[in-house]
Amino acid sequence: MNQITYILYILISSFIVIYVGNFCYKNGKVYILNYFPDDLNFGNGINKLLRIAYYLLNLGLAIWTLQAMREIYTVAEIILEISSRLSYIILIIASLHFINIYSVYLIYKHFKN
Numbered sequence: 001m002n003q004i005t006y007i008l009y010i011l012i013s014s015f016i017v018i019y020v021g022n023f024c025y026k027n028g029k030v031y032i033l034n035y036f037p038d039d040l041n042f043g044n045g046i047n048k049l050l051r052i053a054y055y056l057l058n059l060g061l062a063i064w065t066l067q068a069m070r071e072i073y074t075v076a077e078i079i080l081e082i083s084s085r086l087s088y089i090i091l092i093i094a095s096l097h098f099i100n101i102y103s104v105y106l107i108y109k110h111f112k113n
Contacts, residue, residue, distance in 0.1 A: 001072040009069075009082050013062040013089050017055065020093055024100075025051045031101075035108040046107065050100050057096065062089055 029047050036043035065085055072078055 001078060002069065005069065005072050005078045005081055006066060008078070009066070009085055010062065012082065013086060014059060016086065016089065017058040017062065017093065021051055021054050024054070024097060032104055035104060036111075046104065054096060054100070058089065058093060061092060
């Protein structure tokens with residue numbers, strides 16, 4: 001049962017991370033370019049860098065948490081294990097989104113002065 005849990009967890013968490021990453025990348029472009037209207041290449045570069053860092057960190061975290069997965073014997077345990085781990089990943093995603101927005105604001109303040 002552990003292999004099934006591993007596969008389901010990696011597939012679902014990867015889908016969530018990639019979906020949210022692409023969503024934030026596309027919709028965040030307007031936000032970031034608003035801060036850097038005179039230098040579009042710089043704004044696009046920051047947006048791409050944030051997306052790559054987001055992917056690496058979240059996918060790495062999702063894979064790293066597999067080491068602590070306990071032995072699974074029933075379908076109910078699969079659901080509980082996957083849902084608890086996905087809630088952890090979603091909490092990290094929300095935290096990183098806030099940190100990214102704040103970081104872009106600080107970069108904007110730095111270059112504005």
